[in-house]
Amino acid sequence: xxxxxxxxxxxxxxxxxxxxxxxxxxxxxxxxxxxxxxxxxxxxxxxxxxxxxxxxxxxxxxxxxxxxxxxxxxxxxxxxxxxxxxxxxxxxxxxxxxxxxxxxxxxxxxxxxxxxxxxxxxxxxxxxxxxxxxxxxxxxxxxxxxxxxxxxxxxxxxxxxxxxxxxxxxxxxxxxxxxxxxxxxxxxxxxxxxxxxxxxxxxxxxxxxxxxxxxxxxxxxxxxxxxxxxxxxxxxxxxxx
Amino acid sequence: xxxxxxxxxxxxxxxxxxxxxxxxxxxxxxxxxxxxxxxxxxxxxxxxxxxxxxxxxxxxxxxxxxxxxxxxxxxxxxxxxxxxxxxxxxxxxxxxxxxxxxxxxxxxxxxxxxxxxxxxxxxxxxxxxxxxxxxxxxxxxxxxxxxxxxxxxxxxxxxxxxxxxxxxxxxxxxxxxxxxxxxxxxxxxxxxxxxxxxxxxxxxxxxxxxxxxxxxxxxxxxxxxxxxxxxxxxxxxxxxxxxxxxxxxxxxxxxxxxxxxxxxxxxxxxxxxxxxxxxxxxxxxxxxxxxxxxxxxxxxxxxxxxxxxxxxxxxxxxxxxxxxxxxxxxxxxxxxxxxxxxxxxxxxxxxxxxxxxxxxxxxxxxxxxxxxxxxxxxxxxxxxxxxxxxxxxxxxxxxxxxxxxxxxxxxxxxxxxxxxxxxxxxxxxxxxx
Amino acid sequence: xxxxxxxxxxxxxxxxxxxxxxxxxxxxxxxxxxxxxxxxxxxxxxxxxxxxxxxxxxxxxxxxxxxxxxxxxxxxxxxxxxxxxxxxxxxxxxxxxxxxxxxxxxxxxxxxxxxxxxxxxxxxxxxxxxxxxxxxxxxxxxxxxxxxxxxxxxxxxxxxxxxxxxxxxxxxxxxxxxxxxxxxxxxxxxxxxxxxxxxxxxxxxxxxxxxxxxxxxxxxxxxxxxxxxxxxxxxxxxxxxxxxxxxxxxxxxx
Numbered sequence: 001x002x003x004x005x006x007x008x009x010x011x012x013x014x015x016x017x018x019x020x021x022x023x024x025x026x027x028x029x030x031x032x033x034x035x036x037x038x039x040x041x042x043x044x045x046x047x048x049x050x051x052x053x054x055x056x057x058x059x060x061x062x063x064x065x066x067x068x069x070x071x072x073x074x075x076x077x078x079x080x081x082x083x084x085x086x087x088x089x090x091x092x093x094x095x096x097x098x099x100x101x102x103x104x105x106x107x108x109x110x111x112x113x114x115x116x117x118x119x120x121x122x123x124x125x126x127x128x129x130x131x132x133x134x135x136x137x138x139x140x141x142x143x144x145x146x147x148x149x150x151x152x153x154x155x156x157x158x159x160x161x162x163x164x165x166x167x168x169x170x171x172x173x174x175x176x177x178x179x180x181x182x183x184x185x186x187x188x189x190x191x192x193x194x195x196x197x198x199x200x201x202x203x204x205x206x207x208x209x210x211x212x213x214x215x216x217x218x219x220x221x222x223x224x225x226x227x228x229x230x231x232x233x234x235x236x237x238x239x240x241x
Numbered sequence: 242x243x244x245x246x247x248x249x250x251x252x253x254x255x256x257x258x259x260x261x262x263x264x265x266x267x268x269x270x271x272x273x274x275x276x277x278x279x280x281x282x283x284x285x286x287x288x289x290x291x292x293x294x295x296x297x298x299x300x301x302x303x304x305x306x307x308x309x310x311x312x313x314x315x316x317x318x319x320x321x322x323x324x325x326x327x328x329x330x331x332x333x334x335x336x337x338x339x340x341x342x343x344x345x346x347x348x349x350x351x352x353x354x355x356x357x358x359x360x361x362x363x364x365x366x367x368x369x370x371x372x373x374x375x376x377x378x379x380x381x382x383x384x385x386x387x388x389x390x391x392x393x394x395x396x397x398x399x400x401x402x403x404x405x406x407x408x409x410x411x412x413x414x415x416x417x418x419x420x421x422x423x424x425x426x427x428x429x430x431x432x433x434x435x436x437x438x439x440x441x442x443x444x445x446x447x448x449x450x451x452x453x454x455x456x457x458x459x460x461x462x463x464x465x466x467x468x469x470x471x472x473x474x475x476x477x478x479x480x481x482x483x484x485x486x487x488x489x490x491x492x493x494x495x496x497x498x499x500x501x502x503x504x505x506x507x508x509x510x511x512x513x514x515x516x517x518x519x520x521x522x523x524x525x526x527x528x529x530x531x532x533x534x535x536x537x538x539x540x541x542x543x544x545x546x547x548x549x550x551x552x553x554x555x556x557x558x559x560x561x562x563x564x565x566x567x568x569x570x571x572x573x574x575x576x577x578x579x580x581x582x583x584x585x586x587x588x589x590x591x592x593x594x595x596x597x598x599x600x601x602x603x604x605x606x607x608x609x610x611x612x613x614x615x616x617x618x619x620x621x622x623x624x625x626x627x628x629x630x631x632x633x634x635x636x637x638x639x640x641x642x643x644x645x646x647x648x649x650x651x652x653x654x655x656x657x658x659x660x661x662x663x664x665x666x667x668x669x670x671x672x673x674x
Numbered sequence: 675x676x677x678x679x680x681x682x683x684x685x686x687x688x689x690x691x692x693x694x695x696x697x698x699x700x701x702x703x704x705x706x707x708x709x710x711x712x713x714x715x716x717x718x719x720x721x722x723x724x725x726x727x728x729x730x731x732x733x734x735x736x737x738x739x740x741x742x743x744x745x746x747x748x749x750x751x752x753x754x755x756x757x758x759x760x761x762x763x764x765x766x767x768x769x770x771x772x773x774x775x776x777x778x779x780x781x782x783x784x785x786x787x788x789x790x791x792x793x794x795x796x797x798x799x800x801x802x803x804x805x806x807x808x809x810x811x812x813x814x815x816x817x818x819x820x821x822x823x824x825x826x827x828x829x830x831x832x833x834x835x836x837x838x839x840x841x842x843x844x845x846x847x848x849x850x851x852x853x854x855x856x857x858x859x860x861x862x863x864x865x866x867x868x869x870x871x872x873x874x875x876x877x878x879x880x881x882x883x884x885x886x887x888x889x890x891x892x893x894x895x896x897x898x899x900x901x902x903x904x905x906x907x908x909x910x911x912x913x914x915x916x917x918x919x920x921x922x923x924x925x926x927x928x
Contacts, residue, residue: 307770308869309774
């Protein structure tokens with residue numbers, strides 16, 4: 001009985017996995033639309049105390065601004081990942097290598113998107129040891145853990161084969177944090193300093209647009225994209241008191 | 242002693258032995274399971290019999306050698322004591338017993354035969370282990386030490402040099418203290434002697450002495466030699482008044498796949514002495530006066546095969562030996578008494594919680610010391626089988642339900658030279674903590 | 675006696691005639707049989723669900739491995755990769771020194787092969803992913819003072835001291851508050867102890883810092899330390915304790 005059950009379960013699991021894995025189909029998008037907008041923080045950004053560094057203070061300094069809420073012009077919120085959820089068809093994934101820099105005892109950028117098949121260049125500007133240790137955000141499973149022992153060192157590594165939300169840490173400096181959203185499609189953008197985002201070449205249709213912030217979570221909106229036209233979707237996040 | 246008188250004594254002997262035989266079984270030691278977080282199944286094929294992992298652990302001096310072998314002083318809360326309790330109902334029937342009313346079959350049975358063993362053992366210092374089993378209460382209330390030894394392991398940094406001092410069980414092919422059965426039938430060959438021999442040497446009994454033991458990693462090759470004083474010989478008192486020697490060597494092959502997962506072959510032998518005279522006082526030998534030692538010898542081999550998945554094996558054990566007792570030990574003997582014997586045991590661990598076992602014991606005289614006696618006088622055979630169901634185990638304790646039957650036949654030793662048969666039926670609980 | 679030897683040789687023949695195994699150590703096991711092996715030996719620590727929460731787990735500090743992520747520390751494969759079957763067999767065979775994970779040498783290859791197949795059923799990762807090829811460890815150059823000295827320089831250049839400390843006592847500035855993937859506290863190894871957790875040989879030390887220990891802060895230095903430097907670093911670590919066996923070739927099993 002147990003055996004039957006576990007076989008059934010693993011079969012189910014497998015089919016789910018393969019469903020996720022094979023979802024995206026590349027087509028030629030000639031006259032796609034654009035999803036654009038601004039993500040805003042409503043009200044006052046909570047005051048976050050600066051990070052107290054506990055090691056390598058001679059280089060890192062005693063404290064570093066904590067970049068959890070980076071608010072720009074008119075309340076625009078930086079470092080929000082906006083993406084089209086579950087899009088099944090569209091243009092090909094980018095192939096360029098993305099970068100994650102260890103600089104001044106922090107990661108840069110803090111949040112970025114990527115597509116399966118891309119590579120990541122992990123580099124260090126700091127004269128101290130860092131280790132770049134991406135983990136699956138849900139399971140904590142180590143993706144890899146690379147030592148960057150000295151200044152100017154860099155390595156290029158493939159991203160995981162399946163899309164996932166990746167949380168990056170440096171064990172040597174526990175305050176360092178970065179987020180890499182990996183998708184099986186190319187329709188995502190990270191908001192800039194003023195909270196703007198723009199997702200181009202979207203085949204016409206209706207989509208769920210998701211905005212994700214590392215502390216304030218996710219928000220969904222629906223958007224109908226018409227050929228060759230922009231559609232504006234704005235998001236606003238209210239921080240918990 | 243007249244023939245009849247002797248027979249009566251033997252018969253009573255058989256009965257008392259059986260009554261007293263909730264024999265001390267050092268079997269299982271859940272204290273180790275608690276210390277190392279392992280279930281009993283890690284060390285026992287089906288407890289109390291050890292498996293390869295348990296043997297290697299024991300051979301390493303109760304150590305796993307992974308830097309976690311805290312001594313008994315280091316880990317508070319780890320108390321190196323185990324108990325084994327075996328409440329049971331046994332019904333025993335012995336046939337062809339002489340009584341004033343004629344030849345009768347005698348039966349006896351009862352609940353409340355509770356065997357209880359207390360075991361203390363562990364690591365005193367790194368590479369120094371010990372075992373103390375105070376079992377049994379003599380009629381005068383004194384506790385006697387079933388087992389009490391200290392072992393120095395891995396001398397000179399090699400697993401080939403381990404020394405055990407004290408009262409220990411010699412390195413038998415199959416431990417007499419870890420039988421699967423709870424009935425009184427022992428491995429007959431261990432205690433068997435040529436008919437009439439005065440020697441009471443029982444290989445399965447713990448002996449005071451010294452054991453050298455060596456083994457390789459995983460104990461696939463092992464050798465053990467014990468030098469000891471034979472227990473219970475009349476008129477002896479010091480450690481060397483009736484010397485004995487025992488040796489055992491084995492080699493095991495393990496196979497990575499296939500129907501046979503392991504095969505073990507071994508040889509063993511013993512040379513022991515027994516006094517033939519001593520001064521007596523009121524018929525009781527005076528200690529220290531035993532003399533005129535004469536030898537008994539046994540030499541034998543073992544083959545053990547594990548069939549099927551090694552985690553739930555079908556384990557076949559064949560042990561056989563040839564023995565000889567000096568004629569001086571045998572009344573009216575004109576020649577040495579010789580015999581052959583052994584047993585075949587089959588244990589099938591069907592699931593981790595269920596074991597069925599079967600054993601056939603056979604001992605036959607091949608030459609009577611007194612040639613006028615029938616050749617098969619005192620030949621013995623026994624069949625034992627049973628089922629053990631462990632209904633609960635963890636890394637702390639185990640409970641098992643046991644149901645067994647055994648029948649043990651002795652030739653020509655009953656009333657009027659009839660054969661006797663002892664039948665035992667047993668239902669019980671085996672609990673170890 | 676003669677009859678016995680015939681019987682014995684029949685058994686040997688029977689056993690040897692068993693289908694020769696196609697794969698290396700640890701491979702090709704049967705997960706169904708492996709479940710019983712697991713229940714017999716491993717359950718009390720690694721738990722019925724393979725989540726490392728067996729009945730004994732709460733009593734010990736270095737927690738038993740949770741198998742559900744497919745994350746394993748000791749591997750010959752690059753950082754992040756699954757281990758090979760031979761890696762798992764080695765870990766299980768030799769145990770993890772200084773932890774409650776025993777050496778399972780005595781249970782034999784057959785059991786280990788089956789239990790490895792069973793362990794893999796706890797993580798779907800084994801179905802979707804494959805171990806990457808093992809790293810190549812070049813032959814060990816002889817242990818020498820000069821090599822030890824160069825190795826110390828590699829230790830400094832590579833900043834191992836950040837975690838392991840200047841004197842490799844496991845007390846570097848980042849040694850505290852480290853966590854593993856399972857959220858348990860973890861400390862950098864004190865390399866002067868003379869026995870690393872998984873293995874005795876130079877190549878065991880080599881593979882640790884070249885491939886890293888997945889699930890822990892111990893990173894992979896494969897891109898920053900060359901093979902020559904790596905052997906020098908191994909020799910430096912070996913120089914920290916008389917207990918490390920020196921010049922112990924990778925082929926030699928303990």
